[in-house]
C-alpha cells in the first residue's frame with residue numbers, strides 16, 4: 448500500500464525533521480536518491496548528456512545537486528535555468544563538479560533538449576501553484592517532444608501535488624522520483640498520467656508523518672481481502688446477492704450486473720425484474736434464481752436470505768422505481784446504489800434515508816451523477832474530483848466511489864483511496880454495470896463497503912487490462928477478465944508470502 452500526504456503535512460514533517468539535522472542534509476538525501484534513479488535510466492553515466500530544467504526553488508536545488516553527482520561520475524550535465532534565480536548551493540555544487548549552467552534562451556533550448564540522453568525536470572515541486580508560466584511552459588512542451596526520457600523531481604512540474612489537477616501545461620514524465628512520502632496528485636489523473644512510474648526516496652520523514660491523506664492499493668494489498676470459500680462454505684454462507692437492475696428498456700444492464708457478480712464469485716445471485724428481463728438474464732446466466740416482479744407496481748423487497756443488494760443500473764426513475772429504492776434503503780442490508788438509483792437520490796426524496804441508515808451504503812456515481820448529488824456542475828466535479836468525492840461522503844454519510852479515469856473511494860473520516868488499475872478502454876457503455884456486480888458480490892461475501900469498493904475497482908481495472916489484449920473491449924468482454932484478474936492477484940500474494 449502506498450501512502451500519500453498533502454503538501455501542508457509534508458511541510459510540517461520536513462520542518463520537524465530539518466530542525467534536528469544539519470542545514471541542507473535533507474536536500475542532499477533527496478538529490479542522492481534522485482541521482483541513483485537517473486543513473487539507472489542511462490546505459491552508462493560516463494559521457495551521457497543530461498539536461499536539468501531548473502526552477503527558482505528547492506525543487507531546482509534537488510536537480511542541481513543530483514546533476515553534480517552525475518557530473519562527478521563523468522556525465523555531461525547542462526542546467527537550463529527557467530527562472531531569474533536558482534538554488535545557490537546547488538549551482539555552486541554543479542559548477543564545482545564541472546557541469547555547465549545557462550539561462551533559458553528560446554532559440555537554443557530546443558537543440559539542448561533534443562540532444563539530451565536524459566532530461567531532469569526540476570522546475571517545480573510542492574511549491575508549484577497554478578498553470579506553468581513561461582518559460583517553464585515552453586520547456587515542458589520541448590521536453591514532451593524531445594526523444595530522451597524525462598525524470599520529474601518530486602512531481603511533474605505543473606501537476607498540483609494535492610489534487611493531481613493540471614491547469615494549462617505540465618511536464619509529462621516517464622519516471623517521477625518523489626521524496627519522503629507520495630503526494631496525492633501522483634495517484635489522481637491527470638497528475639497520475641503525467642507522473643509515469645513513481646519511485647519513492649526515503650529521506651527519513653516517516654517518523655514525522657501522521658496517518659495518510661490518501662492511499663493507493665496494489666495487488667498485494669487486495670489479495671488478502673478477496674473472499675476465499677472454505678470447507679464449511681455453502682451457497683448461503685458465501686453470500687446471496689440481490690440484484691435490482693435492468694428494465695424493459697435496458698435489459699443488458701441486468702445481464703451485465705449479474706455477470707459481474709457471478710464472475711467475481713458469490714454463493715447465489717437472486718435477480719428480480721420484469722419478465723422479459725428475467726428471460727434474458729436466465730438465457731445468459733441459468734445459475735441465477737430469478738423472480739418476475741414489476742418494480743413499478745410491486746415494491747416488496749423479499750430479499751430471501753440476501754446479504755447485500757445492488758440497485759439502480761438501467762432500472763428507471765419512475766415513481767415505482769422510487770418506491771422500490773425506498774424499500775431497499777429502509778432494509779438493514781448493505782446496499783450498493785448506482786445509476787438510476789443515484790438519480791432518484793439526487794432528486795432529494797431519499798437522500799435523508801441514505802444519510803441516516805445504519806447498514807453499509809455505497810454510492811457509485813460518475814462525475815455527472817456526483818454533480819447531481821451535490822447540486823453542482825459536472826465540470827466542477829471533473830476539475831476537483833478529490834474535493835467532491837470527500838464532500839459527498841461527508842454530506843451523505845456513506846461510502847462514495849467516484850468513477851472516472853482515476854476512481855476515487857471516500858468514506859467519512861478515512862483517507863481517500865485512489866484506484867491504480869484500469870485502462871481508458873473501460874470507458875464503454877455497460878462497464879459501470881459490471882463494476883456494480885463485482886462490488887455487490889464482494890459486499891454479499893461480507894466485505895465492508897469501503898473494502899469492497901476498493902477491491903472491486905482494483906479487480907475491474909485489472910480485468911479490463913487482462914481482457915483487452917491491445918484491442919478495444921466491450922463490457923461483456925470485461926466479464927471474462929474478472930476470474931483471470933482474481934487468479935493473478937491471488938498468485939501475486941502467494942509469491943509474496945513465500
Ligand SMILES: NC(=O)C1=CN([C@@H]2O[C@H](COP(=O)(O)OP(=O)(O)OC[C@H]3O[C@@H](n4cnc5c(N)ncnc54)[C@H](O)[C@@H]3O)[C@@H](O)[C@H]2O)[C@@H](O)CC1
Nearest residue numbers: 461473474503504505506571572573574575576578580601
Ligand atoms: N523542504 C524540504 O525539506 C525538502 C524539499 N525538497 C524539494 O523542495 C521542493 C519544494 O521547494 P520550494 O518550496 O522551494 O518550491 P518549488 O521549488 O516547488 O517551487 C517554488 C518556485 O516556483 C515558482 N512557481 C510557483 N508556481 C509557479 C508556476 N505556476 N509557474 C512558474 N513558477 C512557479 C515560485 O515562484 C518559486 O520560485 C520539493 O518539491 C522538493 O523537490 C527536497 O529537497 C527534500 C527536502
Ligand SMILES: Nc1ncnc2c1ncn2[C@@H]1O[C@H](COP(=O)(O)OP(=O)(O)O)[C@@H](O)[C@H]1O
Nearest residue numbers: 813850851852870871873874876877878879880
Ligand atoms: N478514461 C478512463 N480510464 C479508465 N477508466 C475509465 C475511464 N473512463 C471511465 N472509466 C471507467 O469505466 C467505467 C464506466 O462506468 P459508467 O460511467 O457507469 O458507465 P456505464 O453507465 O455506461 O456503465 C467506470 O468504472 C469508470 O471508472
Ligand SMILES: [K+]
Nearest residue numbers: 571600602604
Ligand atoms: K518537478
